[in-house]
Amino acid sequence: MLVQRLWLNDFRNYTSVELSLSDGVTAVVGDNGQGKTNLVEAIAWLARGSSFRGATADSMVRGGCDGAVIRAEVVDGQRTTLLEAELVASGRNRLQVNRNRVQRQSDFIGHVRATVFGPDDLVLVKGGPAERRRFLDDLLVDMQPSNHRLRSDLERILRQRNGLLRQAGGRATPEVLSTLDVWDAKLCEVGEELAARRVALLAELEPAAGDLVNLLSDGRSALNMAYESAWLEVGLAESLVGSRSDDLRRGTTTVGPHRDEVGLSVDGMPARSHASQGEQRSLAVALRLAGHGVVTSHTGSDPVIMLDDVFSELDPRRATSLISLLPDTQTVVTTAGDLPEGVVVDQRVHVHDGVVST
Amino acid sequence: MYADAVQKVIDELGRLPGIGPKSAQRLAFHMLKSPAEDAVRLTDAITDMKDRVRFCDRCFNISEEPLCLICSDARREPGLLCVVEEPRDIVALERTGGFRGRYHVLGGAISPIDGVGPDQLKVSELLGRMDAESVTEVILATNPNIEGEATAMYLARLLGPLGVEVTRIASGLPVGGDLEYADELTLGRALEGRRRLAGGPDSENGIR
Ligand SMILES: [Zn+2]
Numbered sequence: 001m002l003v004q005r006l007w008l009n010d011f012r013n014y015t016s017v018e019l020s021l022s023d024g025v026t027a028v029v030g031d032n033g034q035g036k037t038n039l040v041e042a043i044a045w046l047a048r049g050s051s052f053r054g055a056t057a058d059s060m061v062r063g064g065c066d067g068a069v070i071r072a073e074v075v076d077g078q079r080t081t082l083l084e085a086e087l088v089a090s091g092r093n094r095l096q097v098n099r100n101r102v103q104r105q106s107d108f109i110g111h112v113r114a115t116v117f118g119p120d121d122l123v124l125v126k127g128g129p130a131e132r133r134r135f136l137d138d139l140l141v142d143m144q145p146s147n148h149r150l151r152s153d154l155e156r157i158l159r160q161r162n163g164l165l166r167q168a169g170g171r172a173t174p175e176v177l178s179t180l181d182v183w184d185a186k187l188c189e190v191g192e193e194l195a196a197r198r199v200a201l202l203a204e205l206e207p208a209a210g211d212l213v214n215l216l217s218d219g220r221s222a223l224n225m226a227y228e229s230a231w232l233e234v235g236l237a238e239s240l241v242g243s244r245s246d247d248l249r250r251g252t253t254t255v256g257p258h259r260d261e262v263g264l265s266v267d268g269m270p271a272r273s274h275a276s277q278g279e280q281r282s283l284a285v286a287l288r289l290a291g292h293g294v295v296t297s298h299t300g301s302d303p304v305i306m307l308d309d310v311f312s313e314l315d316p317r318r319a320t321s322l323i324s325l326l327p328d329t330q331t332v333v334t335t336a337g338d339l340p341e342g343v344v345v346d347q348r349v350h351v352h353d354g355v356v357s358t
Numbered sequence: 359m360y361a362d363a364v365q366k367v368i369d370e371l372g373r374l375p376g377i378g379p380k381s382a383q384r385l386a387f388h389m390l391k392s393p394a395e396d397a398v399r400l401t402d403a404i405t406d407m408k409d410r411v412r413f414c415d416r417c418f419n420i421s422e423e424p425l426c427l428i429c430s431d432a433r434r435e436p437g438l439l440c441v442v443e444e445p446r447d448i449v450a451l452e453r454t455g456g457f458r459g460r461y462h463v464l465g466g467a468i469s470p471i472d473g474v475g476p477d478q479l480k481v482s483e484l485l486g487r488m489d490a491e492s493v494t495e496v497i498l499a500t501n502p503n504i505e506g507e508a509t510a511m512y513l514a515r516l517l518g519p520l521g522v523e524v525t526r527i528a529s530g531l532p533v534g535g536d537l538e539y540a541d542e543l544t545l546g547r548a549l550e551g552r553r554r555l556a557g558g559p560d561s562e563n564g565i566r
Contacts, residue, residue, distance in 0.1 A: 066378030091376050156504045163470035179468060179475060182512045186504065 001113060001301045002330050003043055004080075007071040010062040011087075012038040013354035020358075021330070022347035028334040030351035036334035039351070040116060040306045042070045043332070046083055047114040047303070048141060049105045049148060057087040065089070074111050076301060081111050105152070110145030113303035115292040117310045121284040125271050129261035136198045136262065139205075139291045143298040147197065153190045158253055161187060166251040180244070188236045191257045195236075199227050202262065204294050205287070212286035213266070216321045217279055223286075226263040231255050281314060285322055292327070302329035311340050364390065416487070418463040418480050420445045428460055435459045437494040441484065441513065443467050443501055447537045451499065454546035459497075462487065467505035468512055476512065484513070488520055495523040497552055501537055502527075510555070518556025525552040 008017040013035045028036045037053075041060070044052040051060060061068040068087045073080060085108070086094040094101070095108040102108050123131045140147040161183040168176040202225055210223040231239035236256060240247075243255045264271040264283065271283055296302050305326060311319050312335075323342040333339060350357045360368070364386055372382035389397055413419070414426035421427070428434060428448070438459025442448055448461050464479040466472075487493060496517055500506035514524045528551035537545065 064379070066380040089378060091378075153504055160470050160504065160508070164475075167470055167473075167475075175476060178515070179470075179508075179512060182468070182508050182515070185511060186508055 001299075001303065002075045003046075003072050003112060003304055004075050005073040006039070006043065007069070008039075008042055009069040009071075010065040011042055011068040011070060012060055012062065014038065014356075015062065015354065017356050019349065019356055021332070023330050024346035025331045025333060025344060026347045026349060027339060027343075027345045028332060028349045028351055030334075030336065032336050034351045035354050036336075036351050037308050039356075040308045040332065040334060043072070043112065043304060043306065044114045044116050045070055045087075046072055046074075046085065046112040047109060048138060049109045052116050052118070057093060058089045060087055061089045067094075072112065076111070083108065083111055104149070106145040106148045109141065109148055113142045113295060113299060113301075114306055115142075115288060115295070115303045116306045116308060117285065117288050119309045119313050121288060121310070122277075122280055122313075124284045124287050125264060125275070125280040129259075132262040132264075133198075133258070133260065135287065135291070136201055137194075139201060139295060140194075140197055142291075142295040142303060143201070147194075150190060150194050150197070154187075154194055154257065157183060157186045157190060158256070158258055162252050165247055165253070168248055168251075170249055170251075172245075172248055184237070184240045187240065187253070187256060191236050195227075195229060195232060195257045195260065198257070198260070199232075201294065202227050205290050208293050209283075209286045209290035212289050212325065213283055215325060216282040216286055216318060221266045222268075223283070224263075224265045224268070226265075228261040228263050229257070230259065232260075278315065278318070282318060285314075285318070289322075289325055296327070302327055305329060305331040307331065307333045309334050309336065311335060312337075316340060413463075417461050418445075418465060418483070419448055419461060433458075437492050438497070439484075439487065439491075439493050439495070440497040440499050442499050442537070443506065443509075447499065447501075450537050450540065450545060451549070454542045454549060456546045456549050457497075459495075460491075464500070464509070467500055467509040469505045479509075481513070481516070485516070485520075488517070488522055493522055495525060497549070498524065498526045498555070499537065499549070514555040520557070522557050523554065524556040526555050527552050 002023050003021055004023075006017070006019045006021060008014045011017075019039075028039055030036050041051055041053060041055070045060075066089060069084065070087070071082070071084045073082055082096075082098050084096040084099075088094065095105065096102065097108060097111065124135055137147075137151050141151065161180070164176065164179060164183060206223065206225040209225065213223050214220050239255045247254055266275055266279065266283070269275075271280060275283065292303060292305065310322075314322065319340040320342055323340065333343065333345075339345065347358070367386045367389065368379075368382045371377055371385050372379055377385070410422050411420050412422070414421040414429055415424045416429045417426060419426040419428060423430070435458045439462050440451060440457055440459055441462045441464060442451065443464055443466055445463055448463070451457055451461075462480065462484050464481070464484070466474050466479055468474060468476060468479070496513070498510040498513055500509045510526050514526070517524045527548040540548070
């Protein structure tokens with residue numbers, strides 16, 4: 001799968017960009033704050049239907065404009081697809097595939113897949129459970145676009161259920177209870193399914209990430225990735241019944257897949273607290289690479305690899321290991337300075353103040 | 359930035375759904391340049407609509423009379439009700455030409471984050487129609503998104519015990535979207551392929 005051409009209009013600090021991308025390695029060079037990451041964000045948006053930085057549509061639209069346009073020509077085997085997304089500052093985004101309007105986001109996002117390595121990837125290990133849940137859910141969407149709906153449905157149901165709990169103000173009136181029953185049923189439908197998919201994904205990720213950690217660090221260690229859930233054993237329906245009075249009192253949903261965690265441990269010790277910073281970096285890189293591998297094996301082609309300013313954070317030895325482990329596929333590397341040895345650049349793109357030149 | 363009168367129009371237009379600040383500005387300047395009678399025609403049309411159009415006493419469709427054209431049409435099949443969120447959904451379903459019963463407009467869907475619960479919708483009015491019109495089947499045609507599905511589930515649980523057959527339009531509609539975006543053929547098929555959620559004769563497996 002290749003992103004051949006990319007056009008941007010009124011996206012972030014870009015007024016208008018037209019860019020052809022090499023099918024090998026493209027280096028995006030420029031000082032900090034010039035818009036390098038914005039290019040990565042635009043491509044990743046096509047893959048996920050959301051910003052990998054967690055930004056709202058509103059903040060991706062250039063100041064004073066109604067909407068931003070991301071357009072890309074994507075080649076997968078013999079097929080060429082034109083993707084167009086108009087991000088609207090307020091309202092519904094407009095999505096087109098080959099000039100045909102699509103209503104479902106999951107019909108749009110399957111065409112581009114992206115693996116993004118970022119400077120903040122350490123949060124995969126050191127950050128809270130939400131970071132690891134997001135990591136799994138992003139991969140699920142890459143593996144199968146229809147998972148996007150499962151994920152957005154879960155978010156929506158939780159927002160609605162929490163909204164109802166807050167309005168109830170701790171009082172369980174018949175009206176509150178009868179609508180709460182409905183949201184519980186919806187939450188079970190979607191939550192059980194999503195958790196089952198996360199568990200299956202984890203079973204694939206664990207051995208792959210374990211091997212990669214050993215290749216990236218010195219010595220051998222055993223990586224363990226465990227899906228930790230307070231409800232999975234008894235089932236969500238029963239757990240929601242058990243936590244209902246608590247939920248009503250606290251005005252929020254205290255049990256469900258949105259509270260689950262992926263426990264990472266190395267040689268039996270929690271990686272978050274017991275691994276060195278260097279080992280944590282190796283682990284974060286291993287997780288990204290393992291995820292890339294799983295997506296590739298499920299979809300039959302490599303996602304675009306984007307390395308956003310990662311080499312500034314890695315010591316030379318780890319950088320070299322990472323480069324040697326990267327698959328030979330379309331890659332975009334952003335950097336403010338020099339790239340480490342071993343990176344063979346096919347195309348160099350300069351970014352300055354929202355202007356791209358080749 | 360602009361004369362007060364212009365800014366006021368831009369602000370008002372900008373409050374309309376789907377109109378961003380730039381579009382509002384463009385529309386305002388277009389109106390400024392057009393002949394005065396165009397503006398009068400537009401404002402008259404809006405005022406006239408607000409004066410004359412009301413909601414049907416029975417189904418809450420838009421109407422110019424106490425009862426809407428569909429409710430007062432004697433050829434419509436009695437006992438068959440299709441529940442929708444908004445009057446514009448009736449327009450979409452009528453285009454399919456495949457529905458011969460009457461409608462009930464809820465005025466939205468259950469959505470706690472928007473402050474909408476069953477009490478804010480025409481739910482008790484719907485219940486009241488069951489006996490009054492000897493309803494035998496209720497088709498739930500709320501939108502195929504989270505709120506629409508939750509509303510359908512809520513209504514099915516409410517109507518089922520009354521012995522009414524409750525059905526839901528088939529999936530296959532653009533998921534997460536609105537009925538009004540579906541084309542006639544898809545919507546017609548969704549109506550035809552509806553499945554039973556509650557109530558109705560136990561011996562039957564399907565709908566027809
Ligand atoms: Zn009526």
